[in-house]
Amino acid sequence: MKSILKILSIALILSAYGCFKSKKKVHTNTEDIPVHREMKAELTSPPNVPRPVGERKAKKLIVEMEILEKEGELTDGVRYVFWTFGGTVPGSFIRTRVGDEVEFHLQNHPDNKLPHNIDLHAVTGPGGGAESSFVAPGHEKVFSFKTLNPGLYVYHCATAPVGMHIANGMYGLILVEPDGGLPIVDKEYYIMQGDFYTKGANGERGLQPFDMQKAVDENADYVVFNGNVGALTGDNAITAKVGETVRLFVGNGGPGLVSSFHVIGEIFDKVHIEGGDLINENVQTTMIPAGGAAIVEFHVNVPGTFILVDHSIFRAFNKGALAMLKVEGEENENIYTGEQYDGIYLPEGPGIQEMPTTDGVVESEIPAQNFEEQMKFGKQIYMQTCFACHQAEGQGIPNAFPPLANSDYLNADVNRAIDIVLNGKTGEITVNGQKYNSVMTRQMLSSEEIANVLTYVYNNWDNNKTVVTSEMVNKVKNK
Numbered sequence: 500m501k502s503i504l505k506i507l508s509i510a511l512i513l514s515a516y517g518c519f520k521s522k523k524k525v526h527t528n529t530e531d532i533p534v535h536r537e538m539k540a541e542l543t544s545p546p547n548v549p550r551p552v553g554e555r556k557a558k559k560l561i562v563e564m565e566i567l568e569k570e571g572e573l574t575d576g577v578r579y580v581f582w583t584f585g586g587t588v589p590g591s592f593i594r595t596r597v598g599d600e601v602e603f604h605l606q607n608h609p610d611n612k613l614p615h616n617i618d619l620h621a622v623t624g625p626g627g628g629a630e631s632s633f634v635a636p637g638h639e640k641v642f643s644f645k646t647l648n649p650g651l652y653v654y655h656c657a658t659a660p661v662g663m664h665i666a667n668g669m670y671g672l673i674l675v676e677p678d679g680g681l682p683i684v685d686k687e688y689y690i691m692q693g694d695f696y697t698k699g700a701n702g703e704r705g706l707q708p709f710d711m712q713k714a715v716d717e718n719a720d721y722v723v724f725n726g727n728v729g730a731l732t733g734d735n736a737i738t739a740k741v742g743e744t745v746r747l748f749v750g751n752g753g754p755g756l757v758s759s760f761h762v763i764g765e766i767f768d769k770v771h772i773e774g775g776d777l778i779n780e781n782v783q784t785t786m787i788p789a790g791g792a793a794i795v796e797f798h799v800n801v802p803g804t805f806i807l808v809d810h811s812i813f814r815a816f817n818k819g820a821l822a823m824l825k826v827e828g829e830e831n832e833n834i835y836t837g838e839q840y841d842g843i844y845l846p847e848g849p850g851i852q853e854m855p856t857t858d859g860v861v862e863s864e865i866p867a868q869n870f871e872e873q874m875k876f877g878k879q880i881y882m883q884t885c886f887a888c889h890q891a892e893g894q895g896i897p898n899a900f901p902p903l904a905n906s907d908y909l910n911a912d913v914n915r916a917i918d919i920v921l922n923g924k925t926g927e928i929t930v931n932g933q934k935y936n937s938v939m940t941r942q943m944l945s946s947e948e949i950a951n952v953l954t955y956v957y958n959n960w961d962n963n964k965t966v967v968t969s970e971m972v973n974k975v976k977n978k
C-alpha cells in the first residue's frame with residue numbers, strides 16, 4: 500500500500516514538473532526566438548484580416564502605419580472628423596507571430612493638425628511604444644519591439660488628452676499568433692467596438708464636434724462596431740456559408756464602455772477570454788473590456804441573418820452597436836424549424852399606447868431643402884422607426900402589420916395617413932383586401948419628420964408619389 504502511494508506521488512510530482520516545464524518554456528524562450536530575414540507586414544482595413552502566419556518562422560517585420568485625420572460619417576447625415584491609424588476606424592489590423600521583431604514606422608500625414616503616438620498592448624516596454632513614437636504632422640518615427648506573448652491586443656493613441664484621441668477613433672488590433680499559428684478556420688473577421696460623443700444628440704445632422712463633457716460622463720451618443728452605424732449591416736454584412744467555422748477578432752477601443760458581446764442566434768463554441776490563452780467553451784455573451792479583446796469562434800449550422808450586438812441592448816438598437824453576419828446554405832430543420840405559428844397576441848389591450856417620453860417631440864434641426872433631401876431624411880426615419888413593423892420594402896408582415904408598399908389604404912387618403920403617424924391607429928382596417936386589427940403606437944416625430952417619412956413611403960414601392968409637406972402635417976395636427 501505504502502509503495503503504491505509512493506509511486507503515485509512521484510508520478511504526481513513528475514507530471515506537475517512537466518506542466519511547469521512546458522509553461523516555463525513558453526514564457527522564457529520567446530525572447531530567444533531567432534528571426535529569419537525581414538518582411539513587410541500586410542495590413543488590412545476592417546473587417547478583413549491579413550493571411551494567417553501558419554508555419555512561418557519569426558521575422559523582422561516592417562510595419563508602416565500612417566495616421567490620417569479625416570472627415571467621415573457616424574450615421575446618415577451625421578459628419579464627424581475621425582482620427583485614424585491607416586484611414587479607418589478601427590485602424591489597420593496587424594498580424595504577427597510570437598518572436599517577431601517588429602520595426603514600427605509611425606507616419607503622421609502632413610495635412611494632419613495634431614501630434615499623435617501609439618501604445619500597443621502587445622509591446623513589453625515603456626508606454627507600449629508611446630514614449631518612442633510621439634510624432635508631429637509631416638514626420639515619421641521608428642521603433643522596434645519583440646513580440647513575447649501570443650494573444651490579441653489593442654493598440655491606441657496615447658497622446659493627451661488620451662481619452663479624446665481614442666474617442667476620435669484612434670485604436671485597432673494587433674494579433675500575435677503562437678508558434679505554428681492559430682488553427683486554420685474558414686472565415687476570419689475583424690470587428691471593434693467604440694463609443695462616440697457628439698455635441699448634438701444621436702441623429703442630429705451636420706458636422707458634429709467631439710463633446711468632452713459627455714465623454715467624461717461616459718454618456719455616449721453612438722456605440723458602434725467598426726466606426727459608424729451600419730458599417731457591418733445590409734450590403735456591408737460579413738458572410739459565411741452553412742458548415743463553416745467563423746473566427747471573429749473582436750476588440751473594444753472604448754474609450755468609456757465595456758462591451759457585452761453577443762451574437763443573436765449563435766453560441767460561441769470557443770472564446771479566447773480577453774484575447775489570451777484561456778479558452779472557454781459554449782459561451783453566450785463574452786465581456787470585452789475597454790482596451791481589451793477576445794477571439795470568438797463558432798460553427799454556423801443554419802442559414803439566416805445573425806445579429807451581432809453589445810447586449811447592453813439600448814446601445815444595439817438605439818446607438819448603433821449592431822452588425823450582421825449573413826449565412827447562406829441549406830436549412831437544417833433538426834437544428835431550427837423556422838416559424839411554426841404566427842398569430843396576434845395583444846396582452847396590453849387595444850388602447851393606443853404611447854412611447855414614454857420626457858421632453859416631447861423634438862423639432863428637426865435642419866429642414867429638408869428639396870425633394871432629394873426629403874427622401875434621404877425620410878429614409879433615415881423609416882429605417883429607425885417604421886422598418887421594425889412595416890419591413891424594409893414596406894411589405895409588412897401578414898396578419899400583423901399592413902403593407903405600405905402599393906397600399907390602397909395609404910394611397911386613398913393622405914390626410915388619414917398623416918393622422919395615423921401623428922396619433923397612432925387602432926381598430927379594424929382593410930389594406931389591399933386583407934383585414935388587420937392591431938395597434939400602431941403613436942410615433943413621436945416632428946411635423947418635418949412626418950412629412951419626410953411619408954414622402955419617402957409615397958415615393959417608393961409603387962405608391963402614388965404624393966409629396967407631403969410639414970404644412971400639410973400641421974393642418975392635420977391642428978384640426
Ligand SMILES: [Cu+2]
Pocket residue numbers: 582614615616656657658664669
Ligand atoms: Cu492621437
